[in-house]
Amino acid sequence: MQELLYLVHRFPYPPDKGDKIRSFHLLKHLSQRYRIHLGTFIDDEMDHKHLERVRGMCGETCFLDLYPKSARIRSLSGLLSGQPLTLPYYHDKRLQAWVSNLLETRPVGTILVFSAAMAQYVSHAMNIRRVMDFVDIDSDKWMQYAATIAWPMSWIYRRESKLLLNYEKQVARLFDSATFVSEAEADLFKRLAPEVAEKITYFNNGVDADYFSPQNIYPNPYLAGIDTLVFTGAMDYWANVDAVQWFASNIFPAIRLQLPKVEFYIVGTRPSAAVMALADLPGIIVTGAVPDIRPYLAHASIAVAPLRIARGIQNKVLEAMAMGKTVVASPQAIEGINANPDRDMVVANDESDFINRIIELLQNGSSRAIGHAARTRVLEDYNWKKNLGRIDALLSQPQTI
Template sequence: MEEILYLVHRFPYPPNKGDKIRSYHLLRHLSQRYRIHLGTFIDDDGDWKYRDKVKGLCGETCFIDLSPKVARVRSLRGFFSGRPLTLPYYWDKGLQTWVNSILETRPVRNILVFSSAMAQYVSHARNAHRIVDFVDIDSDKWRQYANATRWPMNRVYRRESKLLLGYERQVAVDFDCATFVSQAEADLFGKLVPEAAKKVTYFNNGVDADYFSPHRPYSNPYTAGLPTLVFTGAMDYWANIDAVEWFARRVFSEVRAQLPMVEFHIVGARPTAAVIALASLPGVTVTGSVPDVRPFLAHASLVVVPLRIARGIQNKVLEAMAMEKIAVISPQAMEGIHACPGRELVVASDGSEFASHILAVLANGSDSSMGHAARNRVLECYSWEKSLGGIDRLLARTRTIYSDEEVRPAAKLLQIGGR
């Protein structure tokens, strides 16, 4: 079995948020064909209990404890070195030592890096076949953050956007291939970094449509008989926080003024103080972490995804579609999703449109044709099996570079160096 080094910035289990969903399905898919050596950070104490499950999919592993508070302090080194803050945030000497050991002792000829921050660990591995899955253009998210915030943080975010784009450019030029989560994301990166455009491609996220199925029994977590809107997502993520604050205060109040019995549930782990404060608004519930998001989707009247800052593909939209729910979403949440507005989902460009579309959907609640069409779109375009065929084809190129006789520890071909 061929061996691959897989570096991920966040422990790829459980698959309950955007990046972990993609990194986990990559891990599970590749484990069927490769002996995977996994290096990753664990930034949530609750994830340590899944170590054995993840180890069962791997060869050698290196799990590094990452305290977000400590990492934020460490990231300040970037101000003194002229580097993006993201790089020292995800830097660990122990992980670098482990990576060097793997490259020195194991016959690794493929390296897959998940997110740009992990590329720093294999910048020296020039004789291995290196693929970076950027997923999204992180530098552009920082640009959006800068445009949405005030001084002084907007200056910090703008600096991060500029320096991180420079680093993304360096990695894309240096590595053999760069992948993204959608064609739109890949096309934009190709324009930002034209010198690497020929190396840039994409493979979509997928949805486990058997797991996210409307045909399973789910107990109702809501007050029976009341119309209910739901938003799902990690509630310590800035874009999600911004979305629910704006929606609860700007849109939901308008909807509730015309339909006083409607409820809005914010479902997701680690809600910040700002999110928890929204529970004081009439009709708003903040659940915190839940064991299973599917009952909240299954019994909701509709799903709202009012993101104002977004990159790539939103898994929360695909999951709602798989559950045959009508989703009212922003243009930012629509980006990268191949679906037909008005037939498979509803797109609202501002607060007034959100309110009017939501009221129209609630008034016509018996119409299930949009939900059926949405699930059919997911089944047609967003299966993991179909999507991950793209990474198989990229890795297969290695076989045209190395012969069987040339499979040997990568360190024999390169100079191992720490940072």
């Protein structure tokens, strides 16, 4: 069995948030063809209970704890070195030593790196085929963040965006091939870095449509006689926090004024203090972590995705679509998703659009036709086995550098 080094910035299990969903399915898929040596960081104490499960899918492993507070302090060294702060945040001498020793002692024929920050560990491995899965254009996220906050953090985020884009371009030049999470994301990077356009491609995420299925029976977590709007996601992630704050402050009150029995459920792990504070507002419920998000999707009237900051593909949108729900989403939330507005989902361009479209759907009954079309779209375009076939072809090609 061929040997492959797989570097991931976050422990790829459980697959309960965007990057971990993709990194886990890559691991699961590739373990059928390769002896995988996995190097990764653990930034959530709860992940330790899953270590043996992941080890069982791998050859050699290096799992290192990463403490976000100390990592943020360490990242400040980038201000002196001229690096993007992301690189020292994820730098660890122990992981570098493990990678170097592995490449010297094992017949590794291919390297797959997940997230740009991890490329620093194999910058010297020029005689091995290297494939970079950028997933998203992280540098663009930092530019979006910069537009939402005041100086001096806006300056730091703009700096990070500029330096990280330069680093992403450098990695794309050095690696044999680079992938993104959608065709739209890949096309944007080609425009940003036309000199490496021929190396850039993509493979879509997938959804376990048997697991996220409206045909299953789920207990109803909601009170009888109410309409429910639901948002799902990791609730310590800035883009999600911004989305629910905006929706709760600028959109939901106007909906509830006309439809007093509507409630807004925020369902997801690790809600920040800002998210928890939203539970003090009328009609808003913050659940925190739940054993299973599917009942909240299955019995919701509408799934909402009011993201203002987004890159790549939103798994929360795909999962709701797979559940046959009508999704009302911002343009940012559906960027990269192959779907037709008003047939597969509803797109709301601003606050008044969100208000009017949601009220219309609730008054007339959330459209079953949209929900059915949404699930059909997922079944056609977001199948893991089909989409991961694209990475197989990239990894098996001969080295080009």
